[in-house]
Amino acid sequence: MAFSSLHIHCKLVACAHACRYCSMGKKTLSALEPERLHALLARFLEWEAQGGLRIGYVVNYTDNFDRRTLELLHDLARRFPRTYEPLRRMSLGGQPLRTDQELKTWLAERRAFGCISAHGSLAGTGPVHDHWNGQKGNFDLILRTLRMAGEMGFALGARLFVARSTLTTLKDLNDLLDTLPMHPGNWRYAMPFFYAGWAAQLEEERIDEAVRDSLPDWLLALMGACISTGEGCRSEREWIELLRMAPDTPERGLVLNVNAQNIAMLEQKCFEEIVSDLAVRTQAAYAAIPSAAELCERYGDRSGTKVYGLARCLEMKWLDRHLADHPMPFERALTHLTLS
Numbered sequence: 001m002a003f004s005s006l007h008i009h010c011k012l013v014a015c016a017h018a019c020r021y022c023s024m025g026k027k028t029l030s031a032l033e034p035e036r037l038h039a040l041l042a043r044f045l046e047w048e049a050q051g052g053l054r055i056g057y058v059v060n061y062t063d064n065f066d067r068r069t070l071e072l073l074h075d076l077a078r079r080f081p082r083t084y085e086p087l088r089r090m091s092l093g094g095q096p097l098r099t100d101q102e103l104k105t106w107l108a109e110r111r112a113f114g115c116i117s118a119h120g121s122l123a124g125t126g127p128v129h130d131h132w133n134g135q136k137g138n139f140d141l142i143l144r145t146l147r148m149a150g151e152m153g154f155a156l157g158a159r160l161f162v163a164r165s166t167l168t169t170l171k172d173l174n175d176l177l178d179t180l181p182m183h184p185g186n187w188r189y190a191m192p193f194f195y196a197g198w199a200a201q202l203e204e205e206r207i208d209e210a211v212r213d214s215l216p217d218w219l220l221a222l223m224g225a226c227i228s229t230g231e232g233c234r235s236e237r238e239w240i241e242l243l244r245m246a247p248d249t250p251e252r253g254l255v256l257n258v259n260a261q262n263i264a265m266l267e268q269k270c271f272e273e274i275v276s277d278l279a280v281r282t283q284a285a286y287a288a289i290p291s292a293a294e295l296c297e298r299y300g301d302r303s304g305t306k307v308y309g310l311a312r313c314l315e316m317k318w319l320d321r322h323l324a325d326h327p328m329p330f331e332r333a334l335t336h337l338t339l340s
């Protein structure tokens with residue numbers, strides 16, 4: 001297994017509400033000072049610039065950064081520009097309720113720190129969405145934020161969750177989204193809940209081929225435009241056909257989860273040691289579980305008609321079945337079989 005990239009994750013900021021479909025499931029904050037994380041990220045990014053591994057970094061759970069964190073992340077964005085960095089595109093998930101005036105101030109601050117687009121995930125409209133997102137008023141908040149952000153020149157993104165309980169609301173939702181300001185960078189797509197985190201327990205909400213194939217053309221087009229996969233939303237048996245043609249050894253990146261427990265060690269060790277240790281642990285994690293082809297062979301349902309947005313969702317489902325049969329500890333967070 002060769003690794004050409006390193007993805008650094010840090011759970012710095014708590015969500016203001018708990019979505020029932022959250023693909024990250026149970027949450028543990030990193031409990032770090034942003035200054036310490038900034039110094040560590042800067043070291044890694046300097047190493048990349050000197051020929052080290054390609055570095056990506058994500059600071060979540062939510063984008064609700066305080067002023068100090070904004071300044072530190074902006075410093076990194078300025079010194080080490082890249083297409084994907086936390087301040088450029090803002091997710092509206094996990095935000096606290098805000099008045100229009102508070103929203104205006106907040107968006108203006110984010111724009112001053114380099115944000116060019118805002119995107120939200122919508123599980124239906126009104127009370128249906130609020131139920132799924134665990135916050136009364138969340139639907140109104142996201143729509144107001146998108147509208148105001150669009151009026152201020154931000155590009156807008158929207159992901160519509162297609163589930164049995166959201167189906168009847170999706171036409172109204174799409175019509176409402178059509179009333180938002182149009183910009184060249186706007187995007188919209190629709191997909192089922194991921195199979196990950198809490199949503200792994202929501203299989204009864206998953207539509208099947210019969211429901212998918214009876215959806216109106218506009219919604220099918222949004223499902224086909226699912227930018228996460230580029231391949232649309234397929235049923236288990238359709239994904240299995242596609243996976244047969246996938247390469248046996250896809251390229252994997254290393255994942256480094258930074259938290260209060262490991263930061264002192266990361267500050268002291270040289271990059272080669274960190275990467276070599278991570279590579280050994282990652283290889284051990286993959287060696288502990290069957291390959292994707294084996295999981296598919298043992299647990300794949302060749303007549304399964306439920307629809308998934310990512311092939312990876314099925315790999316995670318098959319792995320869960322394997323672990324239910326053969327419980328064992330392994331570092332799943334280092335593999336691609338978790339969403340974070």
Ligand code: SF4
Pocket residue numbers: 015017018019021022023024061062093094095
């Ligand atoms: S889905 Fe996003 S906003 Fe909702 S609880 Fe999970 S991380 Fe937070």
